[in-house]
Amino acid sequence: MSLSDILSEIDGGDDKKVEKLLLKYNTENSRTFAFDLKEEDARIKLCRGLLTVLRRSDLPLCQSTCLETMRILSRDKHVLGPVATKEGMLTLAGLARICVAGHEGEPLEEAQSAEEERVVVEALKCLCNVVFNSVPAQQMGVDLHLAEGLCARLHLVSTSHHEVGLFSLRLLFLLSALRTDVRSTLQKEAGAVRLLTNVLERTLDVRWVGPYEAAPPDPEAPPIPPENNEHTMEALKALFNLTMSDSSDEDNLHKLRLIAGITRHLLMLKTHTEEKTEETHSHAINLLSNLPVQCLDVLIDVPVQGGLEKYRGKNMDTVQILLDFMIKRIDKGFNYKEGLTPVLSLLTESSRYHREIRRYIKAQILPPLKDVKERPEIGDTIRNKLVRLMTHIDMAVKQGAAEFLFVLCKESVDNLLKYTGYGNAAGLLMARGLLAGGRGETQYSSDEDSDTEEYKSVKPFINPITGHIEQPLPNPLDEMTEEQKEYEAQRLVSMIDELSRKELIRPMGVRKDGTLAPLGQAIHDCSLASSASDSD
Numbered sequence: 001m002s003l004s005d006i007l008s009e010i011d012g013g014d015d016k017k018v019e020k021l022l023l024k025y026n027t028e029n030s031r032t033f034a035f036d037l038k039e040e041d042a043r044i045k046l047c048r049g050l051l052t053v054l055r056r057s058d059l060p061l062c063q064s065t066c067l068e069t070m071r072i073l074s075r076d077k078h079v080l081g082p083v084a085t086k087e088g089m090l091t092l093a094g095l096a097r098i099c100v101a102g103h104e105g106e107p108l109e110e111a112q113s114a115e116e117e118r119v120v121v122e123a124l125k126c127l128c129n130v131v132f133n134s135v136p137a138q139q140m141g142v143d144l145h146l147a148e149g150l151c152a153r154l155h156l157v158s159t160s161h162h163e164v165g166l167f168s169l170r171l172l173f174l175l176s177a178l179r180t181d182v183r184s185t186l187q188k189e190a191g192a193v194r195l196l197t198n199v200l201e202r203t204l205d206v207r208w209v210g211p212y213e214a215a216p217p218d219p220e221a222p223p224i225p226p227e228n229n230e231h232t233m234e235a236l237k238a239l240f241n242l243t244m245s246d247s248s249d250e251d252n253l254h255k256l257r258l259i260a261g262i263t264r265h266l267l268m269l270k271t272h273t274e275e276k277t278e279e280t281h282s283h284a285i286n287l288l289s290n291l292p293v294q295c296l297d298v299l300i301d302v303p304v305q306g307g308l309e310k311y312r313g314k315n316m317d318t319v320q321i322l323l324d325f326m327i328k329r330i331d332k333g334f335n336y337k338e339g340l341t342p343v344l345s346l347l348t349e350s351s352r353y354h355r356e357i358r359r360y361i362k363a364q365i366l367p368p369l370k371d372v373k374e375r376p377e378i379g380d381t382i383r384n385k386l387v388r389l390m391t392h393i394d395m396a397v398k399q400g401a402a403e404f405l406f407v408l409c410k411e412s413v414d415n416l417l418k419y420t421g422y423g424n425a426a427g428l429l430m431a432r433g434l435l436a437g438g439r440g441e442t443q444y445s446s447d448e449d450s451d452t453e454e455y456k457s458v459k460p461f462i463n464p465i466t467g468h469i470e471q472p473l474p475n476p477l478d479e480m481t482e483e484q485k486e487y488e489a490q491r492l493v494s495m496i497d498e499l500s501r502k503e504l505i506r507p508m509g510v511r512k513d514g515t516l517a518p519l520g521q522a523i524h525d526c527s528l529a530s531s532a533s534d535s536d
Helices: 003-012 015-029 037-056 060-073 086-095 114-133 135-143 146-156 162-178 180-188 192-204 226-242 250-267 274-290 293-299 317-332 341-353 355-365 382-389 395-408 413-420 422-432 453-461 482-501 519-535
Strands: 508-510 516-518
Touching: 003 015, 003 037, 015 037, 015 060, 037 060, 037 086, 060 086, 060 114, 086 114, 086 135, 086 146, 114 135, 114 162, 135 146, 135 162, 135 180, 146 162, 146 180, 146 192, 162 180, 162 192, 162 226, 180 192, 180 226, 192 226, 192 250, 226 274, 250 274, 250 293, 250 317, 274 317, 274 341, 293 341, 317 341, 317 355, 317 382, 341 355, 341 395, 355 382, 355 395, 382 395, 382 413, 395 413, 395 422, 413 422, 508 519, 516 519
Parallel strands: none
Antiparallel strands: 508 516
């Protein structure tokens, strides 16, 4: 299909012929995502021409066909200049029936025809693409108060208009993700947090039986329908953006506790496929990780009746789901940074500030040690898997796994070393300045864990570096003469000296505060500390 033919018909003013040509172009390019650079100027002219047709035509089929072409073209960020203008954005917002500054969109009515609704949906899809691919379009969206108009639209859309609601939510997510200034406006002026909470309540059929407690789902109820699940994920993503900044006022905490209650309810639900269930739960976990830790008590402060997991009077159903999710993500073995670190962070912080959660999780991950014949990183237990992650190549993953285990050990260096070995824990201890031992800064309850009799009997034989019992190796010095020993010692000193002079290695020492420093400086600091104590 020649673009020049389409442009000629647009200039001629025959919208019926334009529609016919565009239908053919759309069919040929529905799956086109890479465009010919030689036709870039022609595509820019086509974008401008499509806006002209959209302004002059009142035929729904012609409008939706033009918008479908615009959506295809908007995959190319280099041709969006005509669309990312005030006139272009006003045209699309008007067809999407969004009320924005400078233009009053016509509200969406229940009696609207399918053809008219298709126009609205295609206009919303275009806006999503244009906003995603064009910084000027994002700024124009801010100037026109597009996000506020979307909130007004979401108040009006009923569940029968699935795609209208879906792409309105997606556009709200994109605006709040790409423009941090939009988040503040949505929070303070548009009431978007409460609006999105209402969307989730309606979509998931939440029935409150307490201030922050939703009625448990019916075991016989069908899974979440695909359309409802799509709405849910878009609302969760938008709420994630809006809860990035913490606000501790009472009204905001109330809203965030409601979100925690809804999210707990969602984690108890299943969707139509296992893959979609995991995806939805992943978005829910991302959102939970944004909430202040004091709001997470909502996850466990619900009646235990009917619950599967009970621990010290608390309902641990949700915590168990989070643990199972974490294990599943570890076992998948890929994309740890995005797929695993959010749930690790959530479990770490909830364990740090909620004693019952920490004790429940520790009982499963770090039960009292009995068999220490194998290294901590070898095996198929949850502890083994997490210890292996402590030496992962990705820094965020490595730190997340180490911090989680450290918190389960009540930030006690001795306890951490018992379960992981010094070699695996060295990175965390160096970063926290705890190489010399001690505890982290968080205050925990005074109860102490007792070692098993099996562990006590073998503790003297455990290698603290590897964290397991090693079979004694023959001493190579036993079969050497004194002359050989002296020769090997001198050779070792020479090699270390050469490596130091070439700065291939740098001898380090531990300061009194547990941090590392060059060996000379560490010795000097220790000497000063010793002199000061002698003078006292």
